[in-house]
Amino acid sequence: xxxxxxxxxxxxxxxxxxxxxxxxxxxxxxxxxxxxxxxxxxxxxxxxxxxxxxxxxxxxxxxxxxxxxxxxxxxxxxxxxxxxxxxxxxxxxxxxxxxxxxxxxxxxxxxxxxxxxxxxxxxxxxxxx
Numbered sequence: 001x002x003x004x005x006x007x008x009x010x011x012x013x014x015x016x017x018x019x020x021x022x023x024x025x026x027x028x029x030x031x032x033x034x035x036x037x038x039x040x041x042x043x044x045x046x047x048x049x050x051x052x053x054x055x056x057x058x059x060x061x062x063x064x065x066x067x068x069x070x071x072x073x074x075x076x077x078x079x080x081x082x083x084x085x086x087x088x089x090x091x092x093x094x095x096x097x098x099x100x101x102x103x104x105x106x107x108x109x110x111x112x113x114x115x116x117x118x119x120x121x122x123x124x125x126x127x128x129x
Contacts, residue, residue, distance in 0.1 A: 003057040022074030050122040062118035078115045
């Protein structure tokens, strides 16, 4: 059964597919301003659905689809969400909104935790085989 968290992540993956490029240590958005605005609008509206460390469905989705952060891949869903959180946090910093920036920092920490959990699930699943 697909949860709202997983549905939100799938939508982000579909909307960002092919719109980021990068290499070791960097990622760059290569889409249009309209695409960027649409992605960020949906991301801001839906991130609460998957930024929930108690609901592990997003973590299991990342693990099952190998979408957790990996050093050799810049285009994993986990990396793209990290980038979007970073852009959002930078925007708050640029606007001098310390309260929003603090909340977004909490989101970053939650997402890092969820990614680590997804990696753990992926490794444990691999070891069971």
